[in-house]
Amino acid sequence: MSTYAEFYRRSIDDRDAFWAEQARLIDWKQAPRTICDNSKPPFTRWFAGGTTNLCHNAVDRHLQTRPDQPALIYVSTETGAERTYSFRELHGEVQRAAAALQGLGVKKGDRVLIYMPMIAEAAFAMLACARIGAIHSVVFGGFASVSLASRIEDATPKVIVSADAGSRGGKVVPYKPLLDEAIRLSSHKPQSVLMVDRGLAPMESVTGRDHDWAALTGKHKDAQVDCEWLDSTDISYTIYTSGTTGRPKGVQRDVGGYAVALAASMKHIFLGEPGETYFSTSDIGWVVGHSYIIYGPLIAGMATIMYEGLPIRPDAGIWWSLVEKYKVTSMFSAPTAVRVLKKHDPAFLKKYDLSSLKALSLAGEPLDEPTAQWISDGLGRPIIDNYWQTESGWPILALANGVEKQRSKFGSPGLPMYGYDIRLVHESTGAELTAPGEKGVVVIEGPTPPGFMQTVWGDDQRYVDTYWHTVPGRTVYSTFDWGIRDKDGYFFILGRTDDVINVAGHRLGTREIEESISSHPNVAEVAVVGVADSLKGQVAMAFVVPRDAAGLTDTASRLKLEGDIMKVVDEQLGAVARPSRVHFVNLLPKTRSGKLLRRAIQAVAEGRDAGDLTTIEDPSALQQIRDLMAP
Ligand code: AMP
Helix, strand or coil: CCCHHHHHHHHHHCHHHHHHHHHCCCCCCECCCEEEEEEECCEEEEEECCEECHHHHHCHHHCCCCCCCEEEEEEECCCCCEEEEEHHHHHHHHHHHHHHHHHCCCCCCCEEEEECCCCHHHHHHHHHHHHHCCEEEECCCCCCHHHHHHHHHHHCCCEEEEECEEEECCEEEECHHHHHHHHHHCCCCCCEEEEECCCCCCCCCCCCCEEEHHHHHHCCCCCCCCCCCEECCCEEEEEEECCCCCCCEEEEEECHHHHHHHHHHHHHCCCCCCCCEEEECCCCCCHHHHHHHHHHHHHCCCEEEEEECCCCCCCCCHHHHHHHHHCEEEEEECHHHHHHHCCCCHHHHCCCCCCCCCEEEEECCCCCHHHHHHHHHHHCCCEEEEECCCCCCCCCEECCCCCCCCCCCCCCCEEECCCCEEEEECCCCCCECCCCCCCEEEEEECCCCCCCCCEECCCHHHHHHHHEEEECCEEEEEEEEEEEECCCCCEEEEEECCCEEEECCEEEEHHHHHHHHHCCCCEEEEEEEEEEECCCEEEEEEEEEECCCCCCCCHHHHHHHHHHHHHHHHHHCCHHHCCCEEEECCCCCEECCCCECHHHHHHHHCCCCCCCCCCECCCHHHHHHHHHHCC
8 A cells, every 4th residue: 555645646647547547437338539638728528438327337337246235324303204215116216207307308408406305216317317418416405595586597497496495493484386387487498397395385386387296106107227337528517616706606616526436535534335324414505415415335246325404403403413323434524513513412422322423524614623523532543624615516625534544633634635736826927925923815726627617508608717726836726715724734624715714514605695685675785704603603794884874873773674685685695695794784894895895894893803994995994894893
């Protein structure tokens, strides 16, 4: 076995040979001709000439060796449902779903938007799309009609798959009215809507458009739908994510590069072996759900747990009881979830037999040291902080303990993963920073590795303009994260350089929230900033200049308007985007040229020094915010 340092160097210096080796971890119908085609930077085509299929690799190829082994373990503490599907059963379900989609006219390259709670049918729908070469676009079930509409508009799906309702903490959250409203708002209309009826909420059906999942898949009981062999560089899916501008971007991913990247990560980073069980507590609406609930574990021949419910219901031991029951070997969660558990009795961590568990990976937001220490002490298992983004599809910084056991350092997500040539550059000059402890922007030298986004769906120019920044002599991919590197090469991530905030691991654009708040008739101007929060990492805080402040003289009327504004955000974007507070001011701090001083607002809201204010138009604007924040 090589050391990780050697392994990493080979991935950069002998890139094609390295990735050709990794490519052998998956099945190809036709072997790739070119490993890395970087002839048109910054676009990279991985494994060109090869043909493969994600669903084949996740399901069919295990039918020979492990047909009766658990593949998908579905557990809902919301409805009490618990069911294990073997690879053979999963194969059947996916073929029925594929036949149903084909029956609705879905063909290779068509988009299918999936707006679903955490139910097994969502996994069947994703895998069915992959099987027939349709491009899935999963939208997080916590988003509401306006968020959903903008994604429908951009993805132009032929079919939308959804369900009557989700459930959270025992409370039914109807999806159908939000979906109907989103379709009404969107200029693109899907031909068909396929609805799973969980019997949780009544649904109004649109004749000719809406179809029932059970009825339609039931018509294809013995369906045999072969995998469509796709070019490695064909599109597997798009997933929307937030950036600086209000309009979400469709992160577009390929087929072969993604399959190889996931297979390699399961081996080198997540230590997953065929026959073992993986439990990621994420949601299929996020990239972690795509990579490490659905595709990664299944490609590795593991059983994967799909969990609908809270981490503390019926009690804070629920996840650990699942680890014991299903002998989970690798677990993946987010720091916020651990901070939620931390409020409960630590005895829950000791109540179950966790001897099967090799490691707990945490990602999505900064992992603070006390949280890492608490869970590490409680579980007595390695905690692997790992850093990545929707754009990357798999970890950028982590520890590849499958290659060589590495020392972890709390507060650091670790080292650059193989395939990633990571640098730190100066924010404005782009000059490379090499001295330990220097703070810079984390960037990636092209070509980006397999699994990385191909482009922004439908907008190559936006991909180039948004992510690829000129530094002396070349362009590099910007992660939009601040970072520092210590003398051992370990990175520390210090937050975003742009207007993206991270609330409980959910990535939100402050501009999207501002746009939503602006639609309230009594809002003249608004600034939304992310403010540090001990539980959620960050929360959104809004500062609003009302159009008419005359009626806002007493606390009750201010609270009423605050509540009304929160309701608008709930209805349009979803409760995940709801600001924790809406404060009213009569002007916002701006520069003399009219630019909002977001960083100054954020600093003051967090009780920090506002920094350089030489360009401020009217210092009293910031003083108002200071007064509001005073205890
Ligand atoms: P998302 O695309 O939703 O996965 O969000 C990606 C962003 O989350 C990154 O750009 C970081 O700002 C943040 N992030 C993800 N993982 C970590 C981590 N382990 N430590 C610090 N920040 C993280």
